[in-house]
Amino acid sequence: MTRAEALYAAGRAANTDMRPVLAARRLRAALRALGEAPAVAVSGETGPADLLRGRILVTLALAESEQGRIETGLRLLGEAEAFLPPGERGVLHGQRGMLLRRTGRDDLALEEYAAALAVLTERGESEGMARVLLNRAVLHMAAVRSGLARADLRRCLELATRHGLGHLAVKARHNLGYLDYLAGDIPSALRRYASAARDYTELIPGMLPVLSLDRARALLAAGLFVEADRELATALAQLGAQRLSQDHAEAHLARAEASLLAGRPAAARTWARRAHALFRRRDNPRWAARALLVVLRADHATGARPAAVAQRARTIEALMRGLGLPEDARVAGLLGARALVASGEVDRAARAVAAGAPGRADRLDTRLLWRLASAEVAASAGRRRESSRHLVAGLHTLQRYRSQLGNLDLQTGAAVHGRDLARRGLSAALATGSVGEIFRWAERVRAQALLTPQVRPPQDPEAAAALEELRGVRVAMRQAELSGRPARALRLRGEALQRTIREHAWFAAGTRGQARQVLLAQIRAELGEAAMVLYLPDGPDLRALVLAGGRAKVVRLGRIADAEEALLRLRADLDAQAGRAMPERLSTAVRAATRRNAAMLGALVLDPLLDLVGDRDIVVVPTGILVTVPWSVLPAAAGRPVTVAPSASTWSAARSRLLGRVEPSTRTLLVAGPGNDRGVPEVAAIAELRAKATVLIGSAATPAATLAAFAEADLAHVAAHGHHHTDNALFSGLELEGGPLMGYDLQHLPNTPAMVVLSSCDLGLHDVRPGDETLGMATALLSAGASTVVASVGRVADEAAMSVMTAYHRALGDGLPPAAALAVATPADSLAGFICFGAG
Template sequence: MDPAALARRATRWHAAGLASSDAGQPGRAARELRAGLRLAKRHPALRDIHARLLISLAWAESERGRVELGFRLLDEAEALVAPPQRPILLGQRALLLKRSGRNAEALRQYDESIGLLSDLTHPPDLVKALNNRSLVHLEAGNVRLARADLRRCAEVAARHGLGLHVAMARTNLGCLDVIAGDLPAALRAFARSDADYRVLAPGRLANLAVERARALVAAGLYREAERQLASAVERATQQQLGHTYADALQVRAEAALLAGEPVAAARWARRARAAFLGRTNVRRAALAALLELRADQAVGEVDQATVARRAGVLAGRLARLGLPEDARVAGMVRARALVAAGRPRRAAELIGRQAGPRRTDRLDTRLLWHMARAEVAASAGRSAEARRSLLAGMTALHRHRARFGCADLQTGAAVHGRDLARAGLAAALAEGSANAVYRWSERARAQALLLPPVRPPDDPVAAEALEELRQLQHRVRQAELAGRPTLAFHSRLEALQRVIRERAWATPGPRDAAPPTPAPLSAVTAQLAGAALVVYVAAGDVLRALVVTDRATSVVVLGDRGTAEEAVRRLRADLDGQAGRAMPARLAAVVRAATRQDADRVGSMVLDPVLPLVGDRDLVVVPTGLLLTTPWHALPACASRPVTVAPSVGVWLAARRRLNAGRPAAESAAVTVVAGPGIPRGEAEARAVASLHQGAVVLTGPEATPAAALAAMAGAGLAHIAAHGQHQTENPLFSTLELAGGPLMGYDVQELRTAPRTVVLSCCDLGLTDVRHGDEALGMPTALLAAGTATVVASVSRVADEAATEIMVAYHRAVVAGRPPAAALAEAVRGNQPPSFVCFGAG
């Protein structure tokens, strides 16, 4: 065949192979490149295209796990390559060296390659080299150099219309934002790259999923990270992306460790280490070994003296590999293991030689440093120093959290402080000081609700998705009522929820918010005005109550936390079972008796032991975990007692301040009453409630749309909504109030510029919340409190329409008579069933 014809055909195969490589499909790329090679080998005049095919094939084969073959192909190409193609060869060799963990050699090759490339003659090769060199700088901790390379890469790519490489540079700039702790910026970058990859290179989505998962782990959303990683592992396996596969396994180990699943974390870390060793990448294998070591330490059953020895060896290896921060992490693991093994002096020597955390360190490194310092100090009896280290760690976590503007990330971040919080509370309990227990409990609980509220910026994409979701949910509801199947809607519903949630993640936070300082107990007592405060705390499996009255402050041991939470679940299930069900008289009596028995059981575990201290006082309750969903008025001791429930004392005090600040204007503030569709007595309830408030705005029938309801609620003194409610456990901010034309959701509440002073939700379940680590609660009540509402009245179980109407009318009658919300609710539920409504916030 004519050499020119052979060259054209080989060049076409080369172009196809490059396109497949760029699209993240190395297996396909290898087949295409080998087809070109077979043609190029047929004539000695085709040296140039022969060399280019070998250079490109080297990456494809190394990505499939055949790294040594990749190097041999590059050696073969070196004998053929012409001078103009030499920088391309250098760049490809650098990439293989970097993927093998030989970063110092890779950097030298990249420097030489980039020095020879021009954006006029080799723009694609230049942007690839710049993008890849940035990753070497990144692993070395040279963020400034990495950012400079990526910015130049993006500029050159944009100038030459290389859209895919613009997206790749943006992705890696997002990785820099993750390291800097600016997760909203990172997630915005990843979202934009996702849209580009879906059009330009779907094969790149596996790698992007790993980077997004890394950001979600940093945000504390480890379950969401797991979903991303499951997809990434599947894609990487199908596409033969060996490096991405190993990377995904390592991030999976990080997610499992954060989730408190150390056995699973150790298993994923071992698999990642094996995968990296299979690619001869000893650097990444060492990082996986560090994860495995930390997981083994967290299991607790592993001999800690052995962990200390392993950590010492690994610290030296990481230092030799040019990973100084990770070497310091291994040193901290060693110090903690030495304390646990009964060698505190050796641990103190080791931690004393280590420098403090650096500004550029990862959050995890900084928090681990404070934790190790605290344990070493505590083991030497220096409790004040230990306390200062723990507080410094919680302060660092607060600064991290303040960079987020959405409740999802703000509440998720608490998991990073789990060990610090447990250690601080355990130390306070050991100290035996009720004041210390109070202060530490406040520092480690519901901190997200104390951040200044951030209204999301106008986002047309999120707004459009939210409106489509609303309409689709309305169609699903109509189909359900008509008995038609709804399965076809589910994938689109999930996709829309994902878009809305991910757009919200990108909202920047207040940043400069100072860490909240717990108010003095004297100030708390003054605000209680004769009421009693009961703060529930859990240390391990033991549940305790901190009781504060105007006479004394005490800590009372209650019993097993899990048993109490299970009793609450049973009680709520009883109330759910009774709601709206017509039962024979004998069966109804049996069910009521079972409910009373379960209510007595809950009361005996969580309230009866503190009654001698609180007497007949009104209660302000700060629950922990699932106790936040307790139907307090179902308990015998609270049947007619005013009870206010708050996620923390700080949240309660903030709500009280809002209540008192708005009191002068409250007399003239508007009252909004809304009734949704499908509730037989909804409109009658709305009319009855409105008749008690002069000049109330009433929205019923087709007028009661989400948009109209939100407009009427803005700035109102009181808003009452009677509607079907549904709490979503997986995504609490998608909990709904069914209104005309579609639901009103938790995400809608965040759009309120001025939240109503008091909100009453006459519906099922919307008093429920998803309680995360650090007692960070996410649901409709906390969404309203975060938006600025002072008091929320809602049910923690299902409730029959007729019963709800009776309670609600009685409640508003008491409010009009001058009762505060908590007292009005206690009066309204007295003698009415079921007593599932709870007063959240200021009371």
Template sequence: MRTLHERAIEEINSGRPAVGARRLRDALRLGEATPSQTARMLGTLAAAEVARGNTGRALELLDDAEQVVSADDRHLLLSQRALVLLMTGRLDDALALFDDTIQRLRRTDQRAALARVLLNRGMLHQIAGRVRLALADLDLCARIGGSLGPDDGMPRTVAKAVHGRGQCRVLTGDIPGALRDFDIAAEVYAAQGQGMLAVLAGDRARALLAAGLPSEAATELDTFLRQVPELRMGHEHAEAELTMARAKLAAGDPSEARRWAARARLHFRRRRNDTWAGVAELAVLRADFTAGRGTVRVARAASRLAGRLRSLGLRNDADEAALLSARAHTACGRADLARAELAGRDRPGAPLATRLLRRLALAELGAAEGDQRRTFAEARTGLELLREHRARFGSLDLQTGTTSLGGELARVGLAAALDNGRPEVVYRWLERSRAQAFRFPPVRTPADEQTVDAVAELRAAAREVRTAELRGSHDLDALRRARQIEREIRAKGWRTDGSGERHAEVGFAEVKAELADAGSAMVVFLTHGDRLLAQVIGDRQADLLGLGDPGTVFEAIARLRSDLDAACGRSLPATIERVIHTSIRRQLAIVTDHVLTPLLAVVGDRDLVLVPTGALSAMPWSLLDALRGRPVTVTPSPSAWVAAKRAVRPTGPVLLVSGPNLEHSSDEVHRLARIYPDSTVLDGADATVANTLHAVNRSGLAHFASHGHHEQENVLFSRLDLVDGPLMAHDVHQLAAVPDHVVLSSCDIGQAVVRTGDEILGFTAALLYSGSRTVVSSVARVDDHAAVDVMTSYHHALTRGVPPGKALADATEAEWLMPFVCHGWGG
């Protein structure tokens, strides 16, 4: 009988409550149990029924157990009843029973039982937002469990305590630490609790959502939701649906967010869990507010919900509901009601999301009342909190993720700056709202053995994929394997802590002085509502210009790049070629009319430094007739440009690399070798990844003539083809040093994924983040035959001391369809 009970507990603790319940019912039907055994099994069966969503049946089983429990075992029944109450959302009642149970257990030698109850009480404190108390219980649980042997089932209990500690770290904003804790727990779950791995996927999703990566969070949740039917985890299923709602809302899809939140609310109600149903109701109201549906109704409902959640012990959720009510009242023009909801201050230990939301609500109220000083102060404070949060990340992937609240804070501050109109104020808020990841020094974590092996396996898989492509076929198995390895490598990087350091923001006067020194004008593009704007900064003036419709401009750029790819390096029928060239001219005319013409009257004939937004990052500026032959440099932000201009780096040797399967690449590098007689040339069998990484570390200028591939869905693995596999953006981030100047004579490797806040990711971006001052690359496919002459001309000019921006403008002037762009510092 004891063996059957132990097997049932094993199944439940492994995340298989349905199997555990079946074993317990079989054991009870045998009728061979003592009263004490019967009480224990009924208590365990109650826990299994709660996990399956049968809370009413669970309470009935506990009542039955009360009839037969012995005095010595009463603490076990109290603990089980507390757990049922916790799972049904009755937090105060559950806490009272947990406290009683722990006091009883402290007077006994049942240390394993004490550890398990501490684990459950820690989970309760974490749900209620009492992080300090939760961590105290979880740490004590882990210490007790670690002092006991594996025969007591403690490894899994300790793993759950570490898992809970990770959940608490998410609330405090320590995402790398949380993910490391989840990894530790996963190792134990893999051996002793497979079902818990699915639960862990839901918690990883919440961590990634807190880091500003909603699509990655949704991918983790998909993993969990696919396993729910067989695991039959009713509460966890509903919780995952609720997290999916939050992910959809963060991704800008309020309709889908509402659908997922409504499903979660329904499932919680079916489980008679009014507490969690209230949390799901809050997600429904947030989605409605974001979509602009029933704002007055949302304001009133959120205010009522705040009171209900507070009475249920959910302080963080109650605060969020009150802040939502305040925002809705502000949107309806009811400032007095908004102020009432905003009374008080942040609670000590309040989650970052709550603190950001309060700053946003106060900033919006200030804007509604015309109080710019207050709007600026609250938005600035919120963005500073967010920067401190992001400084904890060592992964560029996380640093470039921006929470939806961060985006809204920047939007409110920038809107107030535009209303203010003073050039230095507009500049300051533009700097605060874009490319913040460039403010953090790169963190290069030495790769462990597992990562090194994974990267080697990825190169082999990618080589198989590429070989199949060159044969005109697809190796789907190799492609799936490569994608899986990419996800694993990327996730490994998320665990890296940041240094906490930040580069200072460059002031408006400093930018103007540096522009005067360079003889350039800077154009900072931005979208505001349905308008495309540009701040033009010169040595003496700064103008804010209204440009064309952003949708029209961005669509024209997308069509232009598609046309360039279609026209590149192909022998097309004359009729088709004329159609494509006509379309190219049409798209260029649209960009000229909507963007360039308004600017030219202000910038005159000065060299240009462009700070793009959105799809403008993919614009081949040199193709515009009015800019042909004019030096144009593209930079992520004014501060990034000034930092690159001021950087002084010693000159180093020249590296020339030729990739495979490119007809003219070898000719290109050998032509350049005649310009640089002392250069290192890697061609043919010598152009391996290892040789290249060894040489590039020591180089001052590196030129790559190879196929390039921009990976839109997984930009850290955008790559250059070398003879034994790809050199990836991931490899660049691991380098101790990068060349000051890099030329990528490669197809579309100048593209970037642009995240919220104009944070960029891609191969070119990887070089800029890692310290390269100048990167010349293409934003569309390149005709490699024509590129040979262009690149030869470019490097000849460099050796004569011509700055990169001017050298590229001269080299491409005679070639109509050369979409090369000078990124970073153009001299």
């Protein structure tokens, strides 16, 4: 029997490591080693061979079910029961409970778990007892019985810890993270998942793709659909290779949900249909129904015939109710209500919305969907104010959720969940023509992350070490590129370090506080003689709300796509000329093309507003990639003070923080980075204008020294090479001695200078997310507490940068505010793309 026992132990180990194919092979070999089973069930006393056979069959049942053969697993458990006396059947009951749960028979599963716990004792079967508690907790979570689930998980964790069962202790912590995810506490969930990943790597590597699936779900809840999809792509391959059929199918469904958030409903339908086929193959009706619901969502998003969508929604709603999935039933009913509105059947839609009111424990997306459907019903019935109230309430719900997130990356990502509410609300406001209503909605739907109070996360030694190593890797990569050496290993190490840094930043919990949006009357008072232009998307078209001289008017501009195309052409022209020596004829031709493209962009976004704006200073509140317009290059803006602010509310808040003027005696920090021929002369020239400035050059200009000096300065000027990181804008950085100072470095600053000047290329660029949430070096500084950031939205020639920056500080010293100083400092024929962000 020794060989059979050894094979049984090896099979259990393979099951624990989530390798069911290998487990099944070893367990069947164990049965063969035992010899042929008795033809008649054992009665009375059970011998050692019978006990071992029964235990092997129980373990083999799990291996078979993990590969999708659940009925085979249940049959094996029936066979095992004949070889195990009642007192030995605790693990069998627990295993049967898990298999029943996977086929949607939850009530029967609960009975089996109860039978298992009635037999198992801590002294004799601590591992089996802990496993049953773990599996019952998973069932409770699926049924939204969070209190019962948490109690079982804590009992499991205590038991596993007491008896040295590390593989079960880490699964309990993993599932506590999943409970946090269900409760909407994404930072805590991600923190627990990171802890579980370390233990899984050591104890159960086969669980890592299952953990990746759960982490992807948390990232989707935070709106980071690109990152979630990457996580799922890797997990899918691993889950398929391990033949973990249930998790493999769930990963397909999660990819469908990621595609929906990304605005790719056709891809979502494909992934959801694949998931449905996989769940059907596993005979799992509940998950198969959930896949059908995602197919329905995808069809609705692609504009399928509303009447057909409504009919299918009713069918799926009834299916969900029959399967005991009330929240999913409500979602189906609400999708049906939206389709009925589109079909003109408003009364039926109203009844469906009333029946679909969310429960207290419903997910965020369900609550937002109910608000959206309610708003559409009210609007179709002519109740505009009621419709607006539902939309506003939905966005407030989202903002409360966002306030739990303590990291700018997550806060900006979460806006995607309110995308439909925002579009509907802004479109309805534009249709009214009411300036006050349009202004209120313009503020509700943009840059909400910067209105969320920021937190200083606690010191994180692991993240700090990763940041420091990443600096060294970036320097080594640059040296390798210059010398022509391969840098693949360095690049891969850098990507791994970036993942660590970013993930640790996600752990920060929010303050749960919310700032109030500014009122139109307050903005008019604060503008004084200046004008404000708020650019607004209206479907494919661009509008502008202009506030100037006591007047307010909405102006129809052209198509957004035309403005974006003109902007990209202009920025390409500017980048092509920066710092490059060209033959005179070519240079003349390129500059002429640049001027034509600048005039074309101006004609699309600024010239139609000049009758209202006149010669006033302008505060621009952009939408989409218009945040990167090089305003000083546009003919009508040359020599004109222009400030770019994420929203009117953030402009007002930044203005209140900024000193009325930056005096020559202001505490000033001047930094010159390495490898920049004009950096030291630029800093030296500015130092002559700034008495007692702190100057960091050469070996003194390190990231650590610069950050320490930032905390003591009112004004900071950094002349260094800059790089905008397109994959994650918070890894954008200034090249200093020993490596870059990055956006992630700013989150721990106790104080931030009121004004930061980045005399660098590209660091005024931003990534734009749904809800006009922008992410870049300038955003990171504004979020950290800076009031004004001056940075370039493109490459800048060294001579031009030094000339403009020196003149800028001279104008500040003369008492001009930042935007006016930058306008004076920038020659009319300059192609430098410096912008004043924040408060001008």
